[in-house]
Amino acid sequence: MLVSLLATGAYYFLETGFIYQVFYPIKHKATIEDHVFSDRAVVFSVSGPAGTFPVFEKELVVDPFTEVKTGDKQYFSVWVKDDEGIEKVSAKTKTDSEVFQFDLYLVEGDNKEGRWLGGWEVKDISPQKDYITDLTAYSKTGEITTVGNSWKSAER
């Protein structure tokens, strides 16, 4: 256990800056860009603080949002704006016993105002339960902002 804890610390500093990551991302950008939203997708209007950057804006799409099942490929699409440019956008989902993280890709616009899209393969969830995915945007100047989304798993 001690070795594991030490390794955790090492991984924290070496790799990510986040507490923990297990990667089950949809890795290929071409796959992401080809994604067509399903009828289980839900579009959210996003309203954030005025005058602060980076800022999520316009809309957030979660696909699927309803009846999410293990094995689903779940996508998140979000618009982000920052006058100095966005460095990256990542997503983090806390499931029953783990935390999954993946990056989103810029698929529309540019890094000053663009739509970012990414996804993961859903794992480690229970039926009829709400889960939260936090989307975090990192600006080139080191500022961050986070918008969350709560989605629900299917009955079985």
Add this chain to the structure above:
Amino acid sequence: METKQIIKTLSFFGILFFAVLINPAESYGRTWVDAQGNVTLTNSPDSVVVVPAGTATAEKHSTIYNGNLTINAGVTLQLSQYSVFHFCSGYSITVNGYITVPAHDNRRIVKQCLPTSCGAGAYVDSYGRCWRAASIGANNNCTNVCTAAGATCVEFADASYNDDSNCSICKYFHPDWLACKTLGPNNPSYLPYFYNYLGSYKECTRRNDAPQYIATCGNTANQYTARLCVCSK
């Protein structure tokens, strides 16, 4: 196995250990149905506050914030699907985090208007208060709309893409225990019936051969645009 991979594998079990100790499950969502008084939403225990009923796919219930509402940075107030959100005028709303609204439900955001003026398009609830629909379109920003209505401004993102200004699919809200009824421009019953600050409603859809109206809302330049379908059954 290279060193980095070994570290990664070991860290998996290490963090699992921490996860069980520090963050036991069952911490998702909270229930907000009737907030009387000032409310500040923080990111503890969750970064997302879903209203109402604590689930992202709540049934058709409504939520009232009757007081100042502050959403701290790092917090998202997420309106659930099929819900109605009321924010009472005379109070402030401070958004340092985010508000997200199911786009097709944008028109369900309503706000209380001045109680002395229940004009066309307004709805009188069981307490004698006026409620007015305030779905924000592309050319009428929230500030203008709210000024015209004498209400407190709640800024939302452009919703023009989901505003059905042609009323091609026209629905309205109605108390869920009553039959749908005939509506007109001065008789909109698309807002929920309230009792003890709680409401529940259903959607009524107009008959294909029935007349329909489009509720309009003016901005400070006296420019009136379609806001909400008002249909007759």
